[in-house]
Amino acid sequence: MDPxxxxxxxxxxxxxxxALRDKVTEVPFSGELLNNRLSGMYSCAGCGTQLFLSDDKFESGTGWPSxxxxxxxxVKQVTDNSHDMERIEVVCAxxxxxxxxxxxxxxxxxxxKYYCINSVCLNFTAQDTK
Ligand SMILES: [Zn+2]
Structure with missing residues (x-):
C-alpha cells in the first residue's frame, strides 16, 4: 500500500x-457489506477508487463480499504464497x-472468477436514484 x-x-x-496494509483477512461473516443488496458502487477504503459494481456482487456463502x-x-493481481498456499491476491491498482x-x-x-473481498477494505456508495 502506497501511503x-x-x-x-x-x-x-x-x-x-x-486488512488494507497488513493483509489480515477479516473474520468471515463479520463484514458490514456482506449482506448489502443495495444498488451502488464499491470503492477502495484506502483511496476511494471505484472498484466493484453492485450488479457484480453475488452470494457465495463464504462469509466475505463476493x-x-x-x-x-x-484492481491488480499479485501472486501470494503466504500461509503455505498459492493464491492470487487482489490489490487496488x-x-x-x-x-x-x-x-x-x-x-x-x-x-x-470469484473475487473474495474483505468488507472493511471497501466503502459503499448507494446509487443516486434521482
Ligand atoms: Zn486504493
Missing part, C-alpha cells in the same frame, strides 16, 4: 489498516491496498 496514494489513510480504523468481476483496470483474493473456475460465479 502517498492512500489519501484516506488517517481516517481508517485499526481493522481497515490491518464479486464476479472488478471494474476494468481498477491505484494505491496498492490489499483487498482480498481471486479464485478461478468457480461455478457459482457467472464469469467463473
Amino acid at each position: 502517498k496514494k492512500a489519501k484516506n489513510l488517517d481516517k481508517l480504523t485499526r481493522e481497515q489498516l490491518a 464479486f464476479d468481476q472488478a471494474i476494468e483496470g481498477r 491505484n494505491c496498492g491496498a490489499h483487498l482480498g483474493h481471486i479464485f478461478e473456475d468457480v461455478p457459482i460465479s457467472k464469469t467463473g
